[in-house]
Structure formats: structure tokens, C-alpha cells
Amino acid sequence: MGQGGMGQGGMGQADRVTSAEQLRIAVLGPGGVGGLLAALLARSGQAVTCLARPDTAAHLDRAGLSVTSDRFGEFTTPVRGADALDEPVDVLLVTTKATSLDAALDRVPADVLGAAVVVPLLNGVEHMAALRERYPAARVVAGTIRVAASRPAPGAVRHEGALCAVELAPGAEPLADALAAAGADVAVRPDEVGLLWDKLAFLAPMALLTTQAGAPLGPVRDERGEDLAAVIEEVAAVARAEGAAADAAATREFAWSLPDGMRSSMQRDAEAGNPTEVEAIGGAVLRAADRHGVDVPVTRRIVEELRARPA
Ligand SMILES: NC(=O)c1ccc[n+]([C@@H]2O[C@H](COP(=O)([O-])OP(=O)(O)OC[C@H]3O[C@@H](n4cnc5c(N)ncnc54)[C@H](OP(=O)(O)O)[C@@H]3O)[C@@H](O)[C@H]2O)c1
Structure with a gap:
């Protein structure tokens, strides 16, 4: 499939x-x-290929990506759509959910990817080892993103609020420059472990508690505040054992500063009957805790209860 032939909304690509x-x-x-x-990258002039399921790839190739964003406005931009990586790239961004990562990676043959830089932006930590094992010649660089974005239909993106903050470990500087030029907030920080566990230190307690309670953050704080504080402490202890400088008091203060209505995407997935990232987020905390002999009783109880729920 080649460049889509549709027109561009807003400012021209050139x-x-x-x-x-x-x-x-x-x-x-x-x-x-x-x-x-x-x-954002395509709009700013980068050569972007979206790797997707065949129907989505064909749609993107034909109609491009349409974004509605509180921060970046409304625009449509052409991208190339393909159902597999069929030519070399400089950078592969991996942005599936953890639950579909393995199947999606079948679209990226290691011999075509070669020595490209691979930047996963999934929540969790264990995908790093999986990617390094699958693509030994590539440079896999850790990344995280703080954003509220969804895909209401193939090729359509809804971005809520102003947050669009990417953190990257060293090794992906050209991508960092390209993302910054495209309008995202970008920081490069030296510590891969800190980068990944800082994100998890808040995300795991928030996602696990809101999903288990089936309620947003406000009621969780009011009715399950002790459990929330305990999981924050436990995940911070695991993060420290992994080598991150996690500060449970700061995470707790942050968790108590957020709006009552805040929800997690794990909770949204659970409510929609979709597979959740409980293994990538909660399971990963338990496995790291076991490796280091850190006691995480409250986190374990919640993760086990979520694992036992019918899929
Ligand atoms: N959304 C956020 O605001 C946000 C914020 C921070 C971090 N994250 C993390 O970022 C990651 C991605 O989340 P997301 O919300 O962007 O997920 P998403 O909207 O569900 O997007 C995942 C994409 O992966 C595609 N996909 C699934 N299986 C595939 C396959 N076999 N081959 C090709 N493509 C496949 C899906 O295709 P279809 O469109 O065809 O279903 C979908 O477009 C998650 O780890 C999440 O925790 C998300």
C-alpha cells in the first residue's frame, strides 16, 4: 500500500x-x-507507516488518520498503512496493548526490522525483555507516555486534555527530536528502570484499585483508601528493589490530589468486557516482588481477585 491520496485538513504537511x-x-x-x-509525526513531515490489521491498514492508507484533540486541534493527515513491515525503518514505535503484543509483533519480521530503534510505549515493564529477545539486532529503548487518548473507530483518534508527555531512555534521540518538533512534550532520562517504574508506581495502584472497585478514584479514596495507600507502598518497595528511587509518600500525595472522577483504562477495558492489562501491570509487580522477596499482600490479593474474574 502506498501514501494515501486524501487531502489534508488544517495546515499543509509541507x-x-x-x-x-x-x-x-x-x-x-x-x-x-x-x-x-x-x-502528529506525519503532520510534521515524518515518513510514517502504520502497521495494523489488514482492514485497518487499508482504511488508513485510503483515508489517513483523523485526530480530534483538545491540545492539537482537529486535523486529518495521510499515512501509509500496511499489514506488515515490508521495508526498513529507522524507528519502530510499539503501541499495542500488552494483551495483543505477541500477535501484533508477527507483523514485524526481525530480518526486515534489522538494527532499527524500537520504542515501546506500553504500560508495564516486561515487554522490554520480550522485545529484546525477539529482535536481538535492534536497539530497544524504553519509553512511556502520559496522555489520555482513545480510538473511537479505526483511523480516528480522540485526545483529551493537554497532557501528551513522552519520556524516553537514551538511544532514541532522533525520535525525541521528531516528537518534540511534532508538538509533544518530550524528555530523555538516563535511567531505564526509573523511567518504567516511576510510571508503574502510580499507574499500578490506580489501575488495580479502580478496576477492582469498578469505581473512579474519588470513591476508591473514600472507601478503599487504606488499600490504595498500601498498594502504593508495596509497589514503591518493589520499584526500589528493582533499582528505582520510588517515593511512596509523593505518589500518595499525587494520588490524593487528582480529580474524583478519574478512571483508569484498565477499568474501562474491564467494564467493556475487553481483556485487561492486569498481567502486564499487576502480574509484573508480583513477579518482580517474588524475585526480590518483597512482601506485597494487598497487591497480591487484588491481582489474584482480578485474575480470577471471567474473561
Ligand atoms: N490510551 C491512553 O491514553 C494511554 C496512556 C498511557 C499509556 N497507554 C498504554 O499504551 C498502550 C496502548 O494503549 P491504547 O489505549 O493506545 O490502546 P488501543 O487504543 O486499544 O490501541 C491499540 C492498537 O493496537 C492494535 N492492534 C491490536 N492487535 C493488533 C494486531 N494483532 N496487529 C496490529 N495491530 C493490533 C489495535 O487495532 P484495532 O484498532 O484494529 O483494534 C489498536 O489500534 C497500552 O499499554 C496502554 O496501557 C495508553
């Missing part, structure tokens, strides 16, 4: 080409996160 070097970027899983970043 007007947005920046001084950043043009990169060949593939985005595996153009959903909320991947679709938003693919669209």
Missing part, C-alpha cells in the same frame, strides 16, 4: 516540515496512543 531530520517511522498498533503520535 508547512509543518521542521528542521528535524526526516525519519522512517513505523507505528505498530495505531490506536489511541499510536494513532495520535503517528498523526
Whole structure:
């Protein structure tokens, strides 16, 4: 499939080409996160291929990506759609959910990927080892994103609020420059472990408690505040055992500063009857706790209860 032939909304692509070097970027899983970043990068002049299921790939190739964003406005931008990586790229962004990662990676043959930089933006930590094992010649660089984005339909992206903050470990500087030129907030930090566990230190307690309670953060704080504080302490202890400088008091203060109505995507997935990332988020905490001999009774109880729920 080639470049889509549709017109562009808003500012023309040529007007947005920046001084950043043009990169060949593939985005595996153009959903909320991947679709938003693919669209921003394509709009700013990068050569973006979205790797998706065949129907979605054909749709993207034909119609491009349409974004509605509180921060970046409404725009439609052409991208190339493909159902497998069929030519070399400089960067592969991996933006599926953990539950579909293995199947989606079948679209990326190791021999085509070669020595590209691979940047996963999934929540969790264990995907790093899985990617390194699968793509030994590639450079797998840790990344996280703080954003609220969803994919209401194939090729459509809804981005809520102003947050669009990417953190990258060293090794993906050209991507960092391209994302910054495309309008995202980008930071490069030296410590992979800290980068990944800082994200998990808040996300895991928030996701596990809101999903188990089937309620947003406000009622969780009011009715399950002790459990929330305990899971924050436990995940911070595991993060420290892993080598991150996790501060449970700061995470707790943050968790108590957020709006009552805040929900987690794990909770949304559970409510929609979709597979959740409980293994990638909660299961990963338990496995790391076991490796280090850290006691995490409250987290374990909640994760086990969520695992036992019918899929
Ligand atoms: N959304 C957020 O605001 C947010 C914020 C921070 C972190 N994250 C993390 O980012 C990751 C991605 O989340 P998301 O919300 O962006 O997920 P999402 O909207 O569900 O997007 C995932 C994409 O992966 C695609 N996909 C699934 N299986 C595939 C396969 N076999 N081959 C090709 N593509 C496949 C889906 O395709 P279809 O469109 O065809 O279903 C979808 O477009 C998760 O780990 C999440 O925890 C999300």
C-alpha cells in the first residue's frame, strides 16, 4: 500500500516540515496512543507507516488518520498503512496493548526490522525483555507516555486534555527530536528502570484499585483508601528493589490530589468486557516482588481477585 491520496485538513504537511531530520517511522498498533503520535509525526513531515490489521491498514492508507484533540486541534493527515513491515525503518514505535503484543509483533519480521530503534510505549515493564529477545539486532529503548487518548473507530483518534508527555531512555534521540518538533512534550532520562517504574508506581495502584472497585478514584479514596495507600507502598518497595528511587509518600500525595472522577483504562477495558492489562501491570509487580522477596499482600490479593474474574 502506498501514501494515501486524501487531502489534508488544517495546515499543509509541507508547512509543518521542521528542521528535524526526516525519519522512517513505523507505528505498530495505531490506536489511541499510536494513532495520535503517528498523526502528529506525519503532520510534521515524518515518513510514517502504520502497521495494523489488514482492514485497518487499508482504511488508513485510503483515508489517513483523523485526530480530534483538545491540545492539537482537529486535523486529518495521510499515512501509509500496511499489514506488515515490508521495508526498513529507522524507528519502530510499539503501541499495542500488552494483551495483543505477541500477535501484533508477527507483523514485524526481525530480518526486515534489522538494527532499527524500537520504542515501546506500553504500560508495564516486561515487554522490554520480550522485545529484546525477539529482535536481538535492534536497539530497544524504553519509553512511556502520559496522555489520555482513545480510538473511537479505526483511523480516528480522540485526545483529551493537554497532557501528551513522552519520556524516553537514551538511544532514541532522533525520535525525541521528531516528537518534540511534532508538538509533544518530550524528555530523555538516563535511567531505564526509573523511567518504567516511576510510571508503574502510580499507574499500578490506580489501575488495580479502580478496576477492582469498578469505581473512579474519588470513591476508591473514600472507601478503599487504606488499600490504595498500601498498594502504593508495596509497589514503591518493589520499584526500589528493582533499582528505582520510588517515593511512596509523593505518589500518595499525587494520588490524593487528582480529580474524583478519574478512571483508569484498565477499568474501562474491564467494564467493556475487553481483556485487561492486569498481567502486564499487576502480574509484573508480583513477579518482580517474588524475585526480590518483597512482601506485597494487598497487591497480591487484588491481582489474584482480578485474575480470577471471567474473561
Ligand atoms: N490510551 C491512553 O491514553 C494511554 C496512556 C498511557 C499509556 N497507554 C498504554 O499504551 C498502550 C496502548 O494503549 P491504547 O489505549 O493506545 O490502546 P488501543 O487504543 O486499544 O490501541 C491499540 C492498537 O493496537 C492494535 N492492534 C491490536 N492487535 C493488533 C494486531 N494483532 N496487529 C496490529 N495491530 C493490533 C489495535 O487495532 P484495532 O484498532 O484494529 O483494534 C489498536 O489500534 C497500552 O499499554 C496502554 O496501557 C495508553
